[in-house]
Amino acid sequence: MPPSPPSDRGGFGIALICALPTEYDAVSLLFDEFWDDDDDKYGKADGDPNHYTMGCIGNHNVVLALLPHMGKVNAASAAASMKSSYHFLRLALLVGICGGVPTGENGEVLLGDVIISSSVVQYDFGRQYPGKFERKDTVADNLGRPNKDIRSLLGLLGTHRGIERLEERTARYLEELQAEAAKKKRIGKDKYKYPGTAQDKLFEPSYRHKHHVAANCICRECTGDMDPICDPATKLSCAELKCDENHIVRRDRLAEKELLEKKSDPAAQEPAVHIGAIASGDTVFKSGVHRDRIVKQENVIAFEMEGAGVWDEVPCIVVKGVCDYADCHKHKDWQNFAAATAAAAAKAVLGRYTQTDSDKSNAARTAALEDEHVSKHKALPESTWNPVFNGEIKGRNVIAGSSLTGGNFTFG
Known part of the structure; x- marks a missing residue:
């Protein structure tokens, strides 16, 4: 509850x-x-x-x-x-x-x-x-x-x-x-x-995300870890850049998930x-x-x-x-x-x-206040249950009487 x-x-x-x-x-x-x-x-x-x-x-x-x-x-x-x-x-x-x-x-x-x-x-x-x-x-x-x-x-x-x-x-x-x-x-x-195990690809740390097929850009000169690559390459996918999946790191946990996935076992995710x-x-x-x-x-x-x-x-x-x-x-x-x-x-x-x-005392205090309001209302004769006025209350800090005998309620 x-x-x-x-x-x-x-x-x-x-x-x-x-x-x-x-x-x-x-x-x-x-x-x-x-x-x-x-x-x-x-x-x-x-x-x-x-x-x-x-x-x-x-x-x-x-x-x-x-x-x-x-x-x-x-x-x-x-x-x-x-x-x-x-x-x-x-x-x-x-x-x-x-x-x-x-x-x-x-x-x-x-x-x-x-x-x-x-x-x-x-x-x-x-x-x-x-x-x-x-x-x-x-x-x-x-x-x-x-x-x-x-x-x-x-x-x-x-x-x-x-x-x-x-x-x-x-x-x-x-x-x-x-x-x-x-x-x-x-x-x-x-x-x-779950995107699936086929989308979980980890490349070797030093394998760069760049144009791997001959291109007229600085990617051709990129051979080291810190060498620059062309700006368009940073926005392209591995498939578009022809990143070589032979450089993907194989992992045991991923292989286990792949087996579960083939069985349509929800545990794969x-x-x-x-x-x-x-x-x-x-x-x-x-x-x-x-x-x-x-x-x-x-x-x-x-x-x-x-x-x-x-x-x-x-x-x-x-x-x-x-x-x-x-x-x-x-x-x-x-x-x-x-x-x-x-x-x-x-x-x-x-x-x-x-x-x-x-935490518990605050919850209990709030529930007790609600019960107290309900009890006070029910204790009044039914003939006095009619509201003094009708209409939507849009303001805050409003006190409205539920009857002519008292029994006030606070809204907002």
Whole structure:
């Protein structure tokens, strides 16, 4: 049973933040109830430019925000403004898509898998020397570690049982999201569909995305990792550029998924969940060589663009679906599905996030107030139930008497 709508903004302790409309749409499909379908009865603080969607997911009342643009600065500004309106936020989930590191300590990472942050590394904050870039890594320059509440949750999720339950629930919520999307005319059944193993291609890090057949452009001179290529090549697909699939890296997990796919087993689309450090910066990563260099230095498992902005503003966990491998062969075909797996995982994470006494007392207080209003109304003689006036109430802070004997109700 979903919780009752909070009486005011103080009843929202959890925030969901998305940077792209497709991420926002995916998260919205997993709301159990919306509290703002009729009007925005909660408002916001003066000077807060954000626009919010309020509702509940599972047992939690949540507020959802869509950033005006991508990047750390926009994320930090939105998170700071959110705090001015919602003073009691205990957790923010930054939900969306990212570039994944294909191999690591946790095994193979495939497109559609979900990355959950244990920490965030601001990899582009440092000093550029003539021969190298040096990241600032002092305690004062680094982002702080999560608070005890989040560290405890991540510790639980990181156990074998925790990961297993998280993946099971993520798979279930993913199917629910896809079914809900199929009901929406504006979305359709195919938007969040699994693209298939044939579309999951990982090229060798040093294999360049350029014209591979003779062309009258600088691609002909490109033989090294850092050599320039022509601008049109950056906008063309691998098929158009004739990228050689002999340079594709073969992976065991992908082969297992392919077998499931041939059997039409829905388990083929089920994502794995990986917990680890995430690299955050204002650069869209499109280089396998540079990706692996930072991975070696920082031991990260994914790249994204908003985490560093939100991290120190509110208690935060980054939950992102892998839509590419942060290399030059990346494309957008996996973005919708990755947004869906991230949304499903976010709901699964919330299912493991324990309500506090303040959450429960707020829900109980709201329900008690509603019961009290109903009881007072029913206690009056039926002859006094007629309204004093009829008409639509468009204003706010209105007190209207239900009878001549008292029994006032507050609207808005």
